[in-house]
Amino acid sequence: MFHWLEKHPFFFAVGVFLVISFAGLVEILPNFAQQSRPVIGTAPYSTLELAGRHVYIANSCNACHSQLIRPFKSETDRYGHYSLSGEYAYDRPFLWGSKRTGPDLMRVGNYRTTDWHENHMKDPAGVVPGSIMPAYRWMFTNAADIDTAFAEQLTIAEFFSVPYNKPIPMKDGSTKIVKMGGSVAEANALALAEAKLIAADMKDQDVKDAVANGEIPEIVAIIAYLNSLK
Template sequence: MFHWLEKRPFFFAVAVFVTIAFAGLIEILPNFAQASRPTIGTAPYSTLELAGRHVYIKNSCNACHSQLIRPFKAETDRYGHYSLSGEYAYDRPFLWGSKRTGPDLMRVGNYRTTDWHENHMWDPAGVVPGSIMPAYKWTFTNIADVDTAYAEQITIKNAFNVPYNKPIPMKDGSTTTVALADSLSGAHASALEEAKVVAADMKNQNVKDAVANGQIPEIVALIAYMNSLK
């Protein structure tokens, strides 16, 4: 029986495949529906936040910063409540990371401000002496890609029923809605509105001028995203 398999490459390959595929079937498939249910208070990303998330990914921030707080006292003391599965329901892709060269950012929106981020991204060691993080000055001049963020919003709304323009239950019993524009120009307009709020708290004159002229530098989107991490 065994030798029969050993000299038949095709059936041998099938046997290998079954052996290795089995683990995936058992481990991964059955939890899918359950794990993707959002917790109360978790809302999808707005256009600007999503554009900021793309800036985060573009610069591989996740190579050094995790977004996963483990249930240990030392971690909850440092970063806040430990992570819940449903909090990640709208994260495509997930950004847990695998290395903490810098601190966790899962709830960074709770304890850092726009002003702090602006100074820190321009000169990390100037804000945190001894920091080994590179400066991200180019995000102050590069323009954020709102088009792609909007395209992604439409895609996930259609493909995965992400609840844009629908009431989302919040922790205090109220509801909120995340608006999704019905045209690209509408998306630009609403992203710009959000950007103006962020830029109002910033000091960099070039960034302020750009936003006043209807353009959104990457740093503004990035800060909007990080402020949304709570």
């Protein structure tokens, strides 16, 4: 057998390749699969949050803001617990970012609130003197794309088995169910119900009126998304 292999270098190479590949897969895959499982407390995005995530991506927030806290004391003091792989289980695509012109936003939902985001998006320098972040006033008038968010939910629920409408374990031992509508109309209704809760904490009368009329401005969606980052 070995003499035969030594006389046939091509098949020897194929054999070596197979053995090393198999060993690599056995070593790497189970660990990789384990690491990328969602950690306890990580829930999929609701329709409105997903629409907000689309607004976040469309406005290139990730060009200036990272979503990745490294395990250094100086970072965890400022941003909270360092990031774990499993916390990105429902992020498609992940928004780690590669540059921090602004601060990290991985857990911004823990230390900023709806009304703060509203003031800040309207006039960043008014809240943070010297801030170079531009104002995003159009978010207060542009409508969020709930239909696309719902389409994405349907897709990821189908192809990646993202657990919508299923109990998800939370850190305190309870379970949480993230609802996904069964139809476009139902998804819009769910998003609107969520948007009403956000708008109740906002001050802009135009946004409040829009939500009362059944419209969802982008600002509501992105605040819902930012509040969900914990």
